[in-house]
Amino acid sequence: GAVVSQHPSRVICKSGTSVKIECRSLDFQATTMFWYRQFPKQSLMLMATSNEGSKATYEQGVEKDKFLINHASLTLSTLTVTSAHPEDSSFYICSAATVPPYFGPGTRLTVL
């Protein structure tokens, strides 16, 4: 199946810093990618839809100025968590708009 990679797989940062997470489609072009967040013992929550060459679409309750999404090419979407705080600690997962949807391996963010 389609391969989606994410980097980094794990990051620990201090409160107030910004963290960038990359999501790449390795053997196909993805005009649309999705970013999810998953808290412990909960299901995936869609944060935003990333569209190549245009602005991302954010779900209700997700701050677009805090979670910056850039989809500058057909194989790369990035999520930047700006001014991260401990409550942003979570598992962030991207997926490509493929049939069926394939997921990246996820990034575990811990904000101290």
Next chain:
Amino acid sequence: EDKVVQSPLSLVVHEGDTVTLNCSYEVTNFRSLLWYKQEKKAPTFLFMLTSSGIEKKSGRLSSILDKKELSSILNITATQTGDSAIYLCAVELGSNYQLIWGAGTKLIIKP
């Protein structure tokens, strides 16, 4: 509001048992229903179901969709400890690839 409900939320069985996981949905623009297995990392794809009544099978796992009942089941026969995971059901909507997720069923297989 679109929603996907999974049951049970958790299940503990012994190795060798057969389990059936349920997923029901209420959505406005159904495209497909998907099953994923999640261990410590991101979900891995199991099945994609679009047509009612056609069983999909992969080894000891099988799944079927009932569009009349707006539900699907995932069966695992002769369970093994490696089947322990969270099983997620998602419904894909319309033509924009968006998924509505169930809460998942946490399955624990005891040796």
